[in-house]
Every structure is written in structure tokens, then in C-alpha cells.
Amino acid sequence: MEKQQLIVHAGSHKTGSSAIQRYLFDNWQRMDGVAYLNRGKPNASPWMLQAFKHDIAELPAFRSRQLDAADSADMRKRARSVLAEQAGQSSAPLSILSAEAIGAFNLPELQALRDFVSPFFSQITLHQYFRPIKARMESAFQEKLKHGATTLEDKFPLAYCHTLDLQDSVFGKENVHAYKYDSACFPQRDVVAHFLDKLGLKAAQGSVSTPVNAGLSLPAIQLLYAYRKFNPVLARGDRALVRKLTELRGEPLRFNSALYQKLVVLTQEEIERFKERAGFSLAEETDADDDIGIRDEEDLLAIPQRSIEWLHEQLGPRLAVGKTDLQAVASMVSLLAEQQNRRG
Structure with missing residues (x-):
């Protein structure tokens, strides 16, 4: 054969x-x-x-x-x-x-x-x-956060x-x-x-490609990061929580160029060698998003009021917490995880 x-x-x-x-x-x-x-x-x-x-x-x-x-x-x-x-x-x-x-x-x-x-x-x-490179780092940070605690100190080799x-x-x-x-x-x-x-293939007749694994917005990532500060280990209900957080709209996560330079482990020589082999460059304008890019953990934990309001809308008056300190926010996110887990 x-x-x-x-x-x-x-x-x-x-x-x-x-x-x-x-x-x-x-x-x-x-x-x-x-x-x-x-x-x-x-x-x-x-x-x-x-x-x-x-x-x-x-x-x-x-x-x-x-x-x-x-x-x-x-x-x-x-x-x-x-x-x-x-x-x-x-x-x-x-x-x-x-x-x-x-x-x-x-x-x-x-x-x-x-x-x-x-x-x-x-x-x-x-x-x-x-x-x-920078987009890969931002995406990798989000994925690590979905599956457990991570910090803005972890390097990206x-x-x-x-x-x-x-x-x-x-x-x-x-x-x-x-x-x-x-x-x-x-x-x-x-x-x-x-x-x-x-591959020289034609799409199957009547088939439609649909997006999979939608990313989280920056407001959603901020809530998840606050939650992870007090709940570092992946727990039952966390998968349902991440799915729910995809509903919270907002700007995407972007790293400030200073944070990028701090975390990246890749030399200019390696970038050039990759370009020569692959036929395209992975270099980016790393300062293009500096006006919105996060610089440190303080930025990541500067949770906007509209995110707190969104949590209150999801939990309702019976479960919502009046305080807005970090631990209170984490508690509300934990309640949201429990709520979503019960709903299956």
C-alpha cells in the first residue's frame, strides 16, 4: 500500500x-x-x-x-x-x-x-x-493566571x-x-x-470557523489577579469563573515597555537569527501601548469602579460586599466562582 x-x-x-x-x-x-x-x-x-x-x-x-x-x-x-x-x-x-x-x-x-x-x-x-514576542508574553501571563497564581516577577524565556x-x-x-x-x-x-x-485544502462545504478560547479583558484579569492573591491554588469552580469573566468587557491586557524589558529573556541576536530562519520578524514596537500598558502590580490591582459595579450586578444585593478593599474584592470574586459552579 x-x-x-x-x-x-x-x-x-x-x-x-x-x-x-x-x-x-x-x-x-x-x-x-x-x-x-x-x-x-x-x-x-x-x-x-x-x-x-x-x-x-x-x-x-x-x-x-x-x-x-x-x-x-x-x-x-x-x-x-x-x-x-x-x-x-x-x-x-x-x-x-x-x-x-x-x-x-x-x-x-x-x-x-x-x-x-x-x-x-x-x-x-x-x-x-x-x-x-510581547503579545506572546501578555497571552502567556493570562493563561498562567487562569490556572493558578502568578506574578509580574516571572520571566519569559x-x-x-x-x-x-x-x-x-x-x-x-x-x-x-x-x-x-x-x-x-x-x-x-x-x-x-x-x-x-x-495545506492546499478547501473548507468543508457549509462549515464555519468559530473563535475558541476567548481571552479576558484587562478588567477581568484584574479581578482574577486579586482573587488569586488570596486563592493561589486552582479550585473547584475556577473554570466556571473564568468563563464568566469573559463577559466583562474592556480594553485588552498590555504590558508597558518597561515591564516588557524587565521580563523578556531573549537577545537581539536571537531575534535576528529567528528572522533569518523563519523569514519574518517577531519584533514589535514595544512602546506602542505605553499609554495603557501596565507597569507593575500596583497598576494591575488598580481595579476600576465599573468592575466593582459589575460584580455587584452578578451577585445581587444579598451577596455583594459593600467594601472595596482588595480582600473584599477577592471575596466577591470567590462568591462569583461558587455561584457559577453551582449553576454548572
């Missing part, structure tokens, strides 16, 4: 991966000559971590399971068995595997992935989007060059494709349309 082509979409994080995955998961069976490799979920990251990540037991998502070496080996065997079954059964000319976790694989893990899928596919290409170096060495430079995550460059400003176009 003639072997087919495999497209590995490796993210990266916060570059529309969820939208691409959801679209492919929902529509691949209506797309001619395409198979979407999945384990019942749009995002294959947990599956790929189980199959190839060497330190699976130490990852936050798996740590609570207290896996020993035998458990990890059994998990790896089962995950790889499903991948082999799907790859072996597919007769489509083009198969797609989408897992942003692959974008963070180290050299042995990338090699293990390549060696495992190579018998099934005549060609393997890897596709990855990269977000401009962005190993963009190292990532491409590893992928080039494993798959071959000609098979690794890097794209700038910039909606202004996408057809209809849609990353899904851009991804399909790069």
Missing part, C-alpha cells in the same frame, strides 16, 4: 490552535482526502504527551496520578497503540495530527515521534505558528530559535514550516482559513 503524507501541527500555544483543532475535528470527514488523527478530542496534546513525553509523571496535568515507571510505560504503550492503529488504517492521502504540546518536545521526544510515525507515512511536515533548531534537525529544514501569527495576514483574518490554504 502506498504510504501517505502526515501534517504535524505543533501549535504553538495561543496561536489559534484550538480553533484549528475544533474545525478539523468537526469537519474532516467532509473534506476529500483528509484524515484527522484523534483520540476522541480535538486537541491531541494529552495523547501525544502520553505517547512520547519522557517525564510524563512530573507534568502538572499528570502529577496527581502518582505514576510510577510501570504506569508511565503502560500509558505510553496504549497511547502509541492507538496512534499506530489510526495511522495504519487511514487510506487518505493526507493525515493531520494537531497537538501544540509537540512544539515543546525536546530532541529525544521529537525523534521518538518521527521514528514511530515514519513507517506509516512517506512524508512528514511540521507546521507551527509563532506569536510576536522564549526559546523560539531553539525550537526551530530542534525541529529542523529531526524533520529536515525543508519540512518545517513557520508562520507568523498575525490576523492581518490571514484570509478573512481567520487562522483556520490560513492553515487550510497553506
Whole structure:
């Protein structure tokens, strides 16, 4: 049997991966000559971590399971068995595997992935989007805050060059494709349309790409940051709380250039080397948002009155707290989390 082509979409994080995955998961069976490799979920990251990540037991998502070496080996065997079954059964000319976790694989893990899928596919290409540096930092801060306590002291080591170096060495430079995550460059400003176009695919008839994982506004992030000061560990109801906070509108989170310079761990030499390899620059005008950008924790905790009013509207007079000090605000956000959790 003639072997087919495999497209590995490796993210990266916060570059529309969820939208691409959801679209492919929902529509691949209506797309001619395409198979979407999945384990019942749009995002294959947990599956790929189980199959190839060497330190699976130490990852936050798996740590609570207290896996020993035998458990990890059994998990790896089962995950790889499903991948082999799907790859072996597919007769489509083009198969797609989408897992942003692959974008963070180290050299042995990338090699293990390549060696495992190579018998099934005549060609393997890897596709990855990269977000401009400052925007990536702002997005990463928000994501960390959603999943637990974080501070404005945490550095952001962005190993963009190292990532491409590893992928080039494993798959071959000609098979690794890097794209700038910039909606202004996408057809209809849609990353899904851009991804399909790069693969030479047409959208499934009647399908529509929809946004996934909407970000939080600055007012919402401020409330969540205040809540995390007193509730640093992810708790039951926090996911529902984040969903509710997406309803609080306002300006986006932006870092002041001074804060950006304090937190970024990336040299100008690395920025230039990435530009030479990828064919586009990730540099930005870092002071473009200085008039609205936060400079420190004091700015982040300067919660506007309209956010307090929004909390009162959600909680009602019976639960709303009259005081507006930081702990009182955190208490109201905690009540909102409990309320949303009860509502399911």
C-alpha cells in the first residue's frame, strides 16, 4: 500500500490552535482526502504527551496520578497503540495530527515521534505558528493566571530559535514550516482559513470557523489577579469563573515597555537569527501601548469602579460586599466562582 503524507501541527500555544483543532475535528470527514488523527478530542496534546513525553509523571496535568515507571510505560504503550492503529488504517492521502504540546518536545521526544510515525507515512511536515514576542508574553501571563497564581516577577524565556533548531534537525529544514501569527495576514483574518490554504485544502462545504478560547479583558484579569492573591491554588469552580469573566468587557491586557524589558529573556541576536530562519520578524514596537500598558502590580490591582459595579450586578444585593478593599474584592470574586459552579 502506498504510504501517505502526515501534517504535524505543533501549535504553538495561543496561536489559534484550538480553533484549528475544533474545525478539523468537526469537519474532516467532509473534506476529500483528509484524515484527522484523534483520540476522541480535538486537541491531541494529552495523547501525544502520553505517547512520547519522557517525564510524563512530573507534568502538572499528570502529577496527581502518582505514576510510577510501570504506569508511565503502560500509558505510553496504549497511547502509541492507538496512534499506530489510526495511522495504519487511514487510506487518505493526507493525515493531520494537531497537538501544540509537540512544539515543546525536546530532541529525544521529537525523534521518538518521527521514528514511530515514519513507517506509516512517506512524508512528514511540521507546521507551527509563532506569536510576536510581547503579545506572546501578555497571552502567556493570562493563561498562567487562569490556572493558578502568578506574578509580574516571572520571566519569559522564549526559546523560539531553539525550537526551530530542534525541529529542523529531526524533520529536515525543508519540512518545517513557520508562520507568523498575525490576523492581518490571514484570509478573512481567520487562522483556520490560513492553515487550510497553506495545506492546499478547501473548507468543508457549509462549515464555519468559530473563535475558541476567548481571552479576558484587562478588567477581568484584574479581578482574577486579586482573587488569586488570596486563592493561589486552582479550585473547584475556577473554570466556571473564568468563563464568566469573559463577559466583562474592556480594553485588552498590555504590558508597558518597561515591564516588557524587565521580563523578556531573549537577545537581539536571537531575534535576528529567528528572522533569518523563519523569514519574518517577531519584533514589535514595544512602546506602542505605553499609554495603557501596565507597569507593575500596583497598576494591575488598580481595579476600576465599573468592575466593582459589575460584580455587584452578578451577585445581587444579598451577596455583594459593600467594601472595596482588595480582600473584599477577592471575596466577591470567590462568591462569583461558587455561584457559577453551582449553576454548572
